[in-house]
Amino acid sequence: MTSGQASVVEYDTLTLGRRLGQGGQGTVHEVTNKKINKASGDGWDVAYKEYAPSVLPQLDAAALESQVALVGGLDAAEGRWLCEKTAWPAAVVRKGGQAAGFLMRAVPDRFRFTFRSLTASTGGTSGSTTSGTRRLANLEFLLNDDAYVAGIGLSISERDRLLILADVAATLAELHRMGITVGDLSPKNLLFTTDPRPECFLIDCDAMRLHGATVLPQAETPDWQIPAGEEKATRASDVYKLSLLAVRLFARDQTATDPGVLTSLSPALADLARAGLSDPAGRPAPAKWAEMLTAASRTASTAPAAAPPTAPQSLRRAIALSPRPGGGGGGAGAGSAQAKKARQTFGLVAAAIAFVGALVLIDANSSPDSDSANSAGPTATSTYTSDPTYDSDPTYESDPTYESDPTYEDTYDPDPTYEETEDPYTPDPEPTTEEEVAPPPPPDEWGAIALRRTDGETSESWNYDSRSEAEQAAMNNCYGDCRLMVTFVNGCGAVAYNASTRLYWGASGDTRDEAKRNAISRAGGGGWITSACTS
Template sequence: MGRVTLASLGPLGDELGSGGQGTVYALPESQSPSLVYKAYSEEMLTVLDTGVLAAMIEVPFSLSAQDRHELLAAAAWPRDIVTENDRVRGFTMALVPQRFHTTLKLLNDRPVRLGQAQLLLNPSDYLDRVELRIDDQFRLELLADVARTLRLFHRLGLTVGDMSPNNLIYSRTGKPRCHFIDCDAMQLNGRTVLPQVETTDWEVPAGGGVLGSKVSDTYKFALLCVRLFAGDQSTTDPSALLRAGPGIHALAIRALSGDAGDSPGLGTWEKHLRAARPILPKETVRVTVPSSPIRTTMPSPRTAVSRPSAAPAPVRPSLTRSRRRRLVKLVVLSLFLGYVASHTNQIESASRHVAESLFSDDDAAARAQADEIAAVLSSSAPVRDSVKSAVTNLAACANVKRSVTNLGAASSARQQSLTAANGLQITDLPNGAVMKDQLILAFTHSKAADDAYRSWGLKLSKQGCRKSTLNGPDRKRGDRESIVSTEAKQQFADLWNQIGPEYGHDQVSYQNI
């Protein structure tokens, strides 16, 4: 335990994920059935503190049996440093247990993927459509377990630092539980393996504590509470926590106030979360979280990108509520007209007036919903041109600083488009729910691509245009996210172009979304 050679791991398996730090590979099951290998990129190896990595690997062996069990249950913890020709190349870590994977319904596909908390930070109607159904009791129990786990980390001298829904995963099997990945990005007694970074929209503000401190962890935990109840990726409005009760709502207000000295501790959070009971509106129907295990065919320890599968073919228009109502009205109207056909012209004129009124409301509702989609599309088109220009410049190592600024602005604009897409109510349009899902996927992964390309640009500006930086992991991550976004845009455009012209809107190319 502690140090192994790369050759001793045997032939590396599939690439399970990659990010700004390196790439994760599966290992032969015959040799390492419960481990995976993380290979650091060449750039990260230049700033890697191997002494801290070795100290992190030793942490479990310095703990009591109970603490060691709890730590290894709550985190994909580093196990062995991996060397090649006496040079550190990466480390092995625990395989994420199967219970922390989840199944989503995406059109005709049901992919199994890592249960990253970012999947839960979406509106309830979207969660219902992908069959990721959770209720407020689940939210309370999951957050209580996150608070408990953070308290354990802090007691052991660990702080998460870059705490975000990307490195926090969940289980819906049995009692809600959390699990942390990217543990080598944590701090151990103030020391770090790699320089600390922050995820976009999860930055510590002035007064929110020093990054990598207990205070900053607690601030970001409060953000998680707010966003999990709000079903939103970036809000800081704590009003959604009123559903958890006034006590928890008050804790969030204090935690997000910017006054680190008044921020409630994690023990207080956990106590209130465990005692809370959801406050449900009268019209709310509670959905019980399934207790049966989630079946997976092939466990995947880590993924850097939440990649949905593209639909194999365009979806045919469905019969919406408004069209069903129109059909019923048409039948009634036909019977009425047949009855009065032999009567006076005055009655016939009145019948036509009735027909016009029957259809006008439905037409107006559908047209208004189409107008809302067109408005979202119109606002998103200029952003794509800006991103394309910025990425082209970065690839040529030209106008790097300006490109980084433009990509940051593009990411903010994508978030606005994502928020607008989440707010669409388009049930009166054919395949409205599917179109909304595809727009949400498109903007989610477009924003992730913008953020990855921006990180790439920042490294270019700091490290220069070396070959390893020009073709670094951030660029590759941006390319992968862009591909996923493009697939969703193509599916949306196929559906929209079938109905948009019917309501006076031009057809769109996926390249302009």
């Protein structure tokens, strides 16, 4: 496998349209004057991810260029496969002579679904199930009970779950063969479809590791971390998270860790998960997972889960992922100077952009054969056309109503315990030695959760220096008619939903579990839907 040449586009040549998403790592914009993949009819729509200024000092521009150049160094079949299964960067965008971001292709529409949302009224009171907009089909939606999954408009059978996970495993096996490790493998970075067949699609690919190089420092999603002391973004770490995903996908739970849940499907799968969650040297290869999952699917039920006649008793919306370095979040870099700000929980991943790499980047207003087309890779583009059996949608237009998917939901929490308290430390006025002076207490770290009233979508922030900063950050990333649900300091916040009363409630606690219990108690029952903690 040889290396291709990285395509470079100057920022000044781009005409930017609407903002598709924003997060700690940067901002994603629609690009109205460019297309990629000249070989596919009119080409595919383009989006631009611009890194935030706080991220740029950590950016390894050479690693980004290597990712862009990869497809050009693959043979035709490999390049086509990579472009169909992952969201791979298409071209480096330079501003002022420096790498500022990259171009990507908008995600195929088959990896979206029509989300039936809950419409919340004012005061955090009522909600009703209504038809929603097209959403990215993140795998996190399936880490909930069948009533919730069916209630939001997804038709998923047990066989579908097995085959989707089998495709994730097969995709990992091929990526590993190419020298790519995913690193932050989590359900937020995985999209799925069942039409025309169950399969996955990986996004957030600039966070992946190529031949050991990484564009930005590796970070991990809360509750999806590898065991302490292990190296991040390795084949072994990917298998660990694949095993964790298998457990949670069939437990219908966000945080389950017991492989025994797989026993009813296949005792062999349960054993495979136990091995995958144990010693790195003994973890089974992804190809073994793909083989056994496919075998188990042959006898699995094909009946989709049915929606209940009323709202489900427990609506546990999928947990949002941590931002990348520069935006904070759990995992690597949490608590560092760079990780202290901009801790929004959705944005770039929710913008969900994919690229078909090493194809031709063309001006939208020019002919596909125009000599003025900007090259995004090798000109022999006919070798990278979509697999004719893939059944892809040639339009792939971004949903004009799309907004970032804020999987955190909340209601206002008037609990007075969220107020700042005075510093209890009083130093000795006349210390005799330096040792007698107690160290000052750590600074307060604030977080908040906001809720969009129209559909119950939420946004989180955490690890801010003041209450006002945390609340403003949560509101800034909750687009539309939003209100604060809970604010917390040096601890955790959570939101619960009670289907009987159709009410959302937020509460805080010293730990995540305590915050969840408090929110459920304040809601008078039901289930938690999201939570967040300061570091």
